[in-house]
Amino acid sequence: MSAVTSEAASDLSVLARAKVNLALQVTGRRADGYHLLDSLVVFASIADRISVAPAEALSLRVAGPFGAALAGAPDADNLVLRAARSLAGAAGIASGASIVLEKNLPVASGIGGGSADAAATLLALQRLWRVRPDPAALAGIALGLGADVPVCLDGRPCRMRGIGEILDPLPTLPQGWIVLANAGIPVATPAVFRARKAGFSPQLCLPAHFADFRALADWLRLHSVNDLEAAAVAICPPIAGVLAGLAAGPGCLLARMSGSGGTCFALHDDAASAAASAQRLSAQGWWARSGRLGGDPA
Numbered sequence: 001m002s003a004v005t006s007e008a009a010s011d012l013s014v015l016a017r018a019k020v021n022l023a024l025q026v027t028g029r030r031a032d033g034y035h036l037l038d039s040l041v042v043f044a045s046i047a048d049r050i051s052v053a054p055a056e057a058l059s060l061r062v063a064g065p066f067g068a069a070l071a072g073a074p075d076a077d078n079l080v081l082r083a084a085r086s087l088a089g090a091a092g093i094a095s096g097a098s099i100v101l102e103k104n105l106p107v108a109s110g111i112g113g114g115s116a117d118a119a120a121t122l123l124a125l126q127r128l129w130r131v132r133p134d135p136a137a138l139a140g141i142a143l144g145l146g147a148d149v150p151v152c153l154d155g156r157p158c159r160m161r162g163i164g165e166i167l168d169p170l171p172t173l174p175q176g177w178i179v180l181a182n183a184g185i186p187v188a189t190p191a192v193f194r195a196r197k198a199g200f201s202p203q204l205c206l207p208a209h210f211a212d213f214r215a216l217a218d219w220l221r222l223h224s225v226n227d228l229e230a231a232a233v234a235i236c237p238p239i240a241g242v243l244a245g246l247a248a249g250p251g252c253l254l255a256r257m258s259g260s261g262g263t264c265f266a267l268h269d270d271a272a273s274a275a276a277s278a279q280r281l282s283a284q285g286w287w288a289r290s291g292r293l294g295g296d297p298a
């Protein structure tokens with residue numbers, strides 16, 4: 001095996017940042033049962049990490065605080081291995097890779113952990129195997145792995161529509177601070193979609209520009225919702241307590257659930273109040289972290 005320079009080594013270690021749905025409106029339903037969404041998606045600096053190294057066969061080792069939550073699940077269900085096999089198949093790669101997933105984000109929790117891990121795997125393995133599928137083929141691989149994988153692969157703040165395949169990047173979205181909090185109970189996405197009772201929401205009517213992060217939070221509170229929140233709370237009532245705990249944090253501009261839950265988030269426009277809120281919620285026994293929203297990973 002050839003030596004890997006430190007620069008190349010860092011290329012082979014990719015952060016899988018938490019995906020946050022600032023707004024998530026269900027606007028319709030396709031014939032195949034998938035729901036049409038209109039969602040504002042951003043990424044937090046709080047992240048899993050995928051590292052890959054050359055190997056003859058494909059293997060995955062899971063480490064990190066939430067690694068045990070993935071132990072025992074069949075390999076065929078693991079999004080990281082599925083991503084690796086899809087890319088190898090599409091690019092005609094016969095060699096393998098040794099993959100390590102550092103699982104820092106809670107699983108089945110609405111912040112795209114599995115989708116972000118799959119997207120980071122596609123990025124890291126393209127570098128390791130020196131392959132570059134054409135963008136349409138890569139988009140097809142991503143969507144085949146899950147509706148949230150394309151936006152995680154893009155990595156920029158985006159308006160996401162369709163079931164997740166229509167992406168409009170929003171590079172000027174103001175940046176701020178976020179607290180993520182979770183009651184520690186996995187919530188299954190299909191069950192939340194099934195439990196949703198309300199009809200369909202209109203499309204988001206986004207302004208061309210937000211003056212600052214506070215203006216973004218004000219707009220979100222007044223003009224958007226997460227249409228999956230009520231269904232997720234009905235399935236997992238502790239989510240309501242997490243939302244209340246985040247909203248009670250000094251400096252909280254908006255508290256809402258992300259994706260199909262149960263992770264909830266609070267927006268803050270200063271790092272200190274976000275960190276204090278995360279500390280307070282952790283002391284109450286919940287998983288809670290603060291970080292940057294938007295921009296490069298910290």
Ligand code: C5P
Pocket residue numbers: 033034035036037145146147148162163164189190193
């Ligand atoms: O695509 P992904 O595997 O993440 O979706 C998991 C499940 O969530 C789907 O099988 C479907 O039941 C539901 N879903 C949906 N509409 C979406 C995304 C997911 O109904 N846009």
